[in-house]
Amino acid sequence: MAGSARRKKRPSMFEVAKMAGVSHQTVSRVINHSQDVSDATRARVQSAIDALGYRPSNSARTLASHRSRTIGLIAGGIHFFGPSSSIASIESLARRHGFFMNVSMVHEALCTQEEFDELCRTFDEQNVDAFIFLTPTDVMFADACRARLSQPRVLVTSTHGGLSMSQAGRLMDGAERGCTAIVGIDQWGAMAEVARLVARFGHRSTLYFSGPLQWRDASTRLAAWRKATAAYSLDAQIVQCSSWDASEAYARMNHELEHLGSAGATRPTVVVTANDAQALGVARALREHGLSIPGDISLVGFDDMTGMDNMLPPLTTVRPDFEELGTAAMRETLRLLGEGGETAFVTSAHGAGLIPAQVIQRRSLGPVPHF
Numbered sequence: 001m002a003g004s005a006r007r008k009k010r011p012s013m014f015e016v017a018k019m020a021g022v023s024h025q026t027v028s029r030v031i032n033h034s035q036d037v038s039d040a041t042r043a044r045v046q047s048a049i050d051a052l053g054y055r056p057s058n059s060a061r062t063l064a065s066h067r068s069r070t071i072g073l074i075a076g077g078i079h080f081f082g083p084s085s086s087i088a089s090i091e092s093l094a095r096r097h098g099f100f101m102n103v104s105m106v107h108e109a110l111c112t113q114e115e116f117d118e119l120c121r122t123f124d125e126q127n128v129d130a131f132i133f134l135t136p137t138d139v140m141f142a143d144a145c146r147a148r149l150s151q152p153r154v155l156v157t158s159t160h161g162g163l164s165m166s167q168a169g170r171l172m173d174g175a176e177r178g179c180t181a182i183v184g185i186d187q188w189g190a191m192a193e194v195a196r197l198v199a200r201f202g203h204r205s206t207l208y209f210s211g212p213l214q215w216r217d218a219s220t221r222l223a224a225w226r227k228a229t230a231a232y233s234l235d236a237q238i239v240q241c242s243s244w245d246a247s248e249a250y251a252r253m254n255h256e257l258e259h260l261g262s263a264g265a266t267r268p269t270v271v272v273t274a275n276d277a278q279a280l281g282v283a284r285a286l287r288e289h290g291l292s293i294p295g296d297i298s299l300v301g302f303d304d305m306t307g308m309d310n311m312l313p314p315l316t317t318v319r320p321d322f323e324e325l326g327t328a329a330m331r332e333t334l335r336l337l338g339e340g341g342e343t344a345f346v347t348s349a350h351g352a353g354l355i356p357a358q359v360i361q362r363r364s365l366g367p368v369p370h371f
Helices: 013-020 024-031 039-052 058-065 081-096 113-125 138-146 165-170 174-178 187-200 216-231 246-263 276-288 322-336
Strands: 070-075 100-105 130-134 153-156 180-185 205-210 235-240 270-273 298-300 317-320 347-349 352-355 357-360
Touching: 013 024, 013 039, 024 039, 070 081, 070 113, 081 100, 081 130, 081 322, 100 113, 113 138, 130 322, 138 153, 138 165, 153 322, 174 180, 180 187, 180 322, 187 216, 187 270, 187 298, 187 317, 187 357, 205 216, 205 246, 216 235, 235 246, 246 276, 270 276, 276 298, 322 352
Parallel strands: 070 100, 070 130, 130 153, 153 180, 180 352, 205 235, 205 270, 270 298
Antiparallel strands: 317 357, 347 352
16 A cells, blocks of 8 residues: 555656666757757657656756746736737747746836836846846836846837837847847738738728827837838828727727818728727727718728627738747747747848738728719
């Protein structure tokens, strides 16, 4: 009875090495994903690991590699669709490579440099190997660049905002810049494709709802939209919002329609919004004014949030690959740690590797109405 109750002895690295016919140092290199092991040897060691049910001790790996196998992640904007999707992808890839994630959430607009630095110090005391910062606002982006760190850092952000990429680079010293990578979404390519579609349907008069400009996504999308509409000779009126909320977009669309009606002015034939929540607010205002989509006016969003294909009519929108963005952030982290090769980006700009965003064409975008 005592023997059956006794816990089975955990297999050791030396037993794996003996079964695979290699040294224990070779087993350690396989476990730590070293490139200095042939494919045949790696397969033989992995077969022995599987057969014995060996599970490496994280503390032993830390002593052997002088690393904690832990990544510190500080994120803002997690109550929004994009950042939460990216975090899940980062964590999944980290786990596959034997890393643990320590995550702290901060308020993207109110986070101070003191708070940010204190979080970094806390992570540093835990001996994290690298940092990943999701910095959707200028405030957070500046905090992340000013932080004095000896570890590699990967910044997930947009290319434009109140703080330019060149200004951000000057907030770091030379050594820090050398172990920093920046990844983001290709907002420029997405907005160029939206403008191309809008022009193809014959639209010339557009109304664009911008997001809050302290968010780098909003600044980048607005700059990209202005450039794209100029390239297609589109008239681009801008409605500047202070939030991403549907309620504000609803109120501002009502104001625009009432103003156009009282002035006897011609309505724009398409509304483009900086996110899908704004599109929902605009759609409600249009319906309440007796206007149909796209019969009277077309509508385009951004983000392809869950349920946008079930709007009435289904919403034409932009689908950023937030999961791939998270994967790219983790791959860049592995590269900076010497555990992965170069990440292949289709597009890069201003020192950032960019992940494509796909325009999803649905029935809310149609031809210019004939009155």
